[in-house]
Amino acid sequence: MENADLNLLVALDALLAEGSVTGAARRLGLSTSAMSRTLTRLRSATGDPLLVRAGRGLVPTPHAVALRGRVRELARDAQAVLRPPADPLDIASLERTFTLRANEAFVELFAVTLFKTITRSAPRVRLRFAPKPNKDAEPLREGLIDLEIGVVEAAAPEMRAQALFRDRLVGVVRTGHPLLSGRGVTPKRLVAYGHVAASPQAMFRGPVDDALDALGLGRDVHVVVPGFMDAMRMARHSELVALAPRSCLGHASSDAGTVDSGLQCFDLPLATPDFTVSAIWHPRMDADPGHRWLRDVMATLCRTIEPAHRAG
Known part of the structure; x- marks a missing residue:
């Protein structure tokens, strides 16, 4: 050169x-x-x-x-x-605000534990959870978001990502819903009841609809709400069926599928792929000591809570 x-x-x-x-x-x-x-x-x-x-x-x-x-x-x-190497990071005296973008379900499941974990070692660090109306990568590119929690998008190939956990879609209905009678859940019985769909973009279709199309079946979606937690609230107080990531149910579900919130979950009778939830950031933050520490804390926390399957 x-x-x-x-x-x-x-x-x-x-x-x-x-x-x-x-x-x-x-x-x-x-x-x-x-x-x-x-x-x-x-x-x-x-x-x-x-x-x-x-x-x-x-x-x-x-x-x-x-x-x-x-x-x-x-x-x-x-x-x-x-540039000469920076001084070693002093976590106890670190004064910084980290902005994280995550959906409502992740905030409900992880925010309290993440706050307590960080406060114990870095009492001057503040967390700001930003809403996630879409998956636009520009806030990461512009430095408005430090860390995004979600599924890696092909539209932003330059982003760095670290797998946190594996997740999958499950069905969710109110406790005692007739869908969960002794006959078991079949694709035809799944679509025999009205559905509530979760979509920040207000879309009636979701990933499960492609699998239903292949069987010549379709859902009757009565309501579309912004998030999975909204969909589960609708299901709790109606006959509607909701579909949500297994992680949205937190730690309350038992092997029998009963959830302490008046809901029951069930495996979908369809071939829907698992997906990986990751921490996503812009390459400029790769070597930043504070950001690297936050990523390590997040990865450790998700391994401990492990809402579905541990990431491979």
């Missing part, structure tokens, strides 16, 4: 962020003329004008816009690699 100059990478990051030679020079503590010469070198190295005149200002070329996100990450990574 005898022709590579990492200073150019940092300068390009500043230029694309500021959209101005003067602003970039101010950010890096250089003179405007020095930054102008650096821009000339960058244009020569990339074969692109990068910033072009528009009225009294500068605007990025399409190539510069395409490079912006990559350059920002590369510049940060290069600076982190070349």
Whole structure:
């Protein structure tokens, strides 16, 4: 790499962020003329004008816009690699707020135990649970969310993930529901009763409907609610059938499927795959000591509680 100059990478990051030679020079503590010469070198190295005149200002070329996100990450990574190691993390004195995005069921199952676990060793750490209306990865990319709990999405391949536990869908009905009579639950009996569906996007269909389609069957969904806990509350006070991850039932269910909340769960008579619930974060947080500590605490906690199957 005898022709590579990492200073150019940092300068390009500043230029694309500021959209101005003067602003970039101010950010890096250089003179405007020095930054102008650096821009000339960058244009020569990339074969692109990068910033072009528009009225009294500068605007990025399409190539510069395409490079912006990559350059920002590369510049940060290069600076982190070349920076002296930080002092060892002192958990007891760590003052930090971590923002986690998780669905209502995870918060209900884990939040209290997570808070107590963290408070014992890091009393100055605060937790903020953010709502999860969708699976958009932008809040992770922009640093608005530190850690997301959920299923890894193919749409965000750059994200890092650590498996926490395996989960699966089960059926949930009120205690004493006629579906759970001695005849057993079959696909036809499952769809003979009305259903309540859980969907943040207000969708009537879910993963189980594809399996039912293959059998020529379909659910009669009477109600759609935002979350699984809402669906289980509806099932508790009606004849509706809810489908929810096994973890939503917490620790209360017995081998017989009875839940202390007036609900009973049952295995679905359909081939629905298990899924892995993971902790998901942006690569920029990989080496951050505080973030790494939080991930370790989360993984240990999930192994201890183990709501369904331990992650492989």
